[in-house]
Amino acid sequence: MRPVRSEEAGERLDPEGLVPTDVPDLESTADRWITDLGGLGPFLSVGRYRYLEAQEPLPLQMHPSLLVLAFPIRGRFEFVVDGESMPVEPGRVILIAPGSAYSTGVGPQTRGELLWLVSSVGDRWVDGMIDRALQQVIGELIAGGSTVWQAPALTRDLLLRVVAADRDGLIAPIWGSSLCAAAVTELARANQSTADAAPMHPGVRRALDWLDQHADGWVGTGDLVEASGMSSTHFYEQFTRAVGTTPKDYMLERRIDRARELLVTTSDTVTDIAHALGFGSSQHFGTAFRRYVGMSPTEFRRNVSRDDISRGVESSTL
Template identity: 30%
Template sequence: MRADVVKRTGLERQETRLLQPNHVFLMNLKGTASRGEDIVDGRRIAFLPRRAGSIIFMPAGSDWNGWDEGEATASYLLVSIEKGFADEVFAGMARHRPAVLPPSIGFRDGTAELALQRIALELKQPDPISATMVECQATQLLGQMLRLNGVHQEPAKGGLSSFDLKRAVDMIETLSDGRPTLADLAKEIGVSRFHFWRAFKQSTGMTPHAFIAQRRLEQSADMLRSTNLSATEIAMECGFGSSSHFATAFKRAFGAGPTEFRRKWRI
């Protein structure tokens, strides 16, 4: 397994060509790709703008090429997972037959993002238990990809419709004057607070509070990587009650405090 941070400076357009024997994850850390073209295994895929936090997954053996244009300064996290390791993970999860995951370009997922960040931090400054920690995070990452692609997964019953779930998530991510309350979200969907809480958890596997907390941590990690704001300023911007609460929650999620996390990413 390997993780590298790739930086781009002074280049608004870049060409892409990737053909690897291993599974590859590429996460945008800084900068936005606003337009371009992606071709995977000879098939053109609709291009979507890629902002900080967006993830690309290319299964082993996939041929990805194309180009993108965007901000002149950008950086990406590239994580490569050996096919043999992934096959063992899939064999244990996918019930009776190997899982085949399709390529995916430009998606957002909090669980996958946290796993990728933790893998990178462990590989940057390894200690005697880093190998075990990396394997655990890689297993979680691959399992999440199975879940996102619905491999051997029963559809959620009693959850929100895909349309209502998108409305709720959009409200959580775009509200500029603070995070929405449970009452706000339930009112937007037109159901009781209890019904919304139960249906949201059924659809996402997380309570609304846990989902919002995860989104706050993702936003704070993006800001630590891409801005020069202090940890206290980021804590306030992301809705944490205090800098100490922010530091505790961030270290629990990422395995490093805000200051250490920023320092490691800027090495």
């Protein structure tokens, strides 16, 4: 994760020479891609990466006028914010407030997937009643400083829609900014209605760790229950509380992510992919795929090329 381009600050950032910067990093790579929202409203960019191998640690940085929200999708991440260690797991979000110095510590960035949103604060973009309401929402989010919360599944899903969308044309940043506004509003609403959740149950953490180790094979919710060492009822309750969605929906989303990758990187038929991922039929697969992606598997394969993957355009190969 590198939401802001540290090179623009003029020197490498370290504890002794931290140079604040508010210049967003908009450079996509083969395993990390970023959607430029064009500065419409407060939202500057949405990014997602998939690191298959550990990466160099994120250097210490600080943004005087930017809010950073980071959502782990797979894997456990550890940030150091203003000298305090803040681990973040799937189903949670870390809010890095403007003016907070943060990094990923001295160790490498772990393999996994992370989604993030970068937004400006202040009133430079405010123009009209809706903007003023959104400014108030963002102000409420940062009022408590940098922290880790439970993340509503809807917030994550809306941001995933942004990173999976076509980025060309005038409509794209307008549509993306609208989804970001809904995502941030849902995050603020959920934070108002519930107290900060208790730490993730160790059994749920065991299940997620086991899932990361078996990501390439067919896995059912029963396997997760077994890996957790919990009863089915207790596991479903704790998993939904911690991750923000049911085990069934979480597994379905992972299968759709894998399907997007296979549709672009292989010549397997849609039926073969459906069966390989445990769907009972290609019709069931197509219905689920359209629900998450907004188009059929065939349309997706036609519209997204291998070149898009190599440029980091498609969200499932970050």
